[in-house]
Amino acid sequence: MKKILSEIGLGEYIFIVLFGLALVISQAFNFSFVSPIARNFWMFFAEMVTFLPLMFILIGIIDVWFPKEKVEGHIGKGSGFKGALWMILLAMLQAGPLYGAFPVTYLLWKKGCSIRNIFIYLGAFSTMKLPMLTFEIGFLGLKFSLLRTLFTLPIFIVISVIMEKHLQKKQFEVKQP
Amino acid sequence: MIFLIIVTVSVVIVSFFLDREKTFTGLKKGLRMFVDILPELLNILILVSVVLYLIPQSVLIRWLGRDSGVTGISIAALTGSISLIPGFIAYPLAAILLKNGVSYGVLAVFITTLMMVGIVTLPLEAKYYGLKTALLRNGLSFLGALIIGILVGVFM
Numbered sequence: 001m002k003k004i005l006s007e008i009g010l011g012e013y014i015f016i017v018l019f020g021l022a023l024v025i026s027q028a029f030n031f032s033f034v035s036p037i038a039r040n041f042w043m044f045f046a047e048m049v050t051f052l053p054l055m056f057i058l059i060g061i062i063d064v065w066f067p068k069e070k071v072e073g074h075i076g077k078g079s080g081f082k083g084a085l086w087m088i089l090l091a092m093l094q095a096g097p098l099y100g101a102f103p104v105t106y107l108l109w110k111k112g113c114s115i116r117n118i119f120i121y122l123g124a125f126s127t128m129k130l131p132m133l134t135f136e137i138g139f140l141g142l143k144f145s146l147l148r149t150l151f152t153l154p155i156f157i158v159i160s161v162i163m164e165k166h167l168q169k170k171q172f173e174v175k176q177p
Numbered sequence: 178m179i180f181l182i183i184v185t186v187s188v189v190i191v192s193f194f195l196d197r198e199k200t201f202t203g204l205k206k207g208l209r210m211f212v213d214i215l216p217e218l219l220n221i222l223i224l225v226s227v228v229l230y231l232i233p234q235s236v237l238i239r240w241l242g243r244d245s246g247v248t249g250i251s252i253a254a255l256t257g258s259i260s261l262i263p264g265f266i267a268y269p270l271a272a273i274l275l276k277n278g279v280s281y282g283v284l285a286v287f288i289t290t291l292m293m294v295g296i297v298t299l300p301l302e303a304k305y306y307g308l309k310t311a312l313l314r315n316g317l318s319f320l321g322a323l324i325i326g327i328l329v330g331v332f333m
Binding site (some may be wrong): 013040054060061062064098104123132139147151162166175 | 178181182185188189192199200202203204205206207208209210211214215216217218219220222223225226229232234261263264266268269271272273275281284285289292293294295298301302304306307309310313314317318321324325328329331332
């Protein structure tokens with residue numbers, strides 16, 4: 001049964017289908033506890049369905065207009081302030097979870113990226129990706145997003161400097177598992 | 178909301194006049210991403226609907242509201258560090274919790290630890306950088322995330 005479900009790609013919808021069934025059944029039997037849950041769900045759902053497509057369209061358009069390749073050309077050039085700035089820019093244009101950034105840092109390391117800039121990349125990747133900022137502004141407001149970014153930037157730079165200071169004397173390398 | 182509509186519509190129009198093909202690629206990409214996260218999003222919405230029904234708002238406010246103090250921050254920091262939720266899901270979730278009385282400070286700690294600390298992915302991270310380095314990065318990030326979250330909470 002499980003196999004058939006996953007084959008037609010229904011696996012991830014199973015919870016949703018069960019929820020729908022539960023709503024129908026409880027409607028028929030008049031279970032009073034279900035209606036507030038259903039009300040909650042519809043309220044959240046209505047908001048998400050209007051909000052999200054707009055945001056994803058915005059993210060899609062941003063994605064096609066900011067060519068990552070151009071930024072990638074600057075990586076490895078100089079490890080000072082400028083190098084760090086390019087790392088942050090490159091990270092901001094990415095999407096996806098943090099573990100998706102690990103293989104990228106391996107490539108950056110091979111290209112001669114400094115230890116500090118590797119961790120700056122990880123810091124910016126985890127906290128300043130443009131698609132994430134779009135969502136953050138949309139759902140928690142511009143003030144929240146600005147404040148968080150403002151405090152986050154110096155903190156992940158400090159973390160990167162500490163990491164570099166600590167790892168310089170050791171034989172640090174980024175490995176490809 | 179109106180702001181978002183205005184921004185999105187104007188960006189699409191400008192992009193369309195500059196380059197039609199690119200615009201269509203972008204639109205397709207965006208809508209594709211939306212369809213991809215839809216099942217996960219619906220699952221979370223169901224879960225939240227049930228959980229918010231089971232936990233009365235007064236309890237939620239006591240544990241995670243404005244005056245929840247160290248308790249609220251600790252709960253947020255722990256769940257944020259352990260869970261592996263993509264931002265596309267985490268922000269809508271945060272918005273719902275905010276409306277139900279959870280404070281900005283608690284949400285900021287949750288969001289920052291969620292983004293910067295990854296206990297579940299620690300073994301994978303260790304394979305790339307070594308265990309000690311991965312532990313150090315996560316440890317420092319945890320402290321950093323706490324500071325950021327608390328500061329955002331103070332200034333919101």
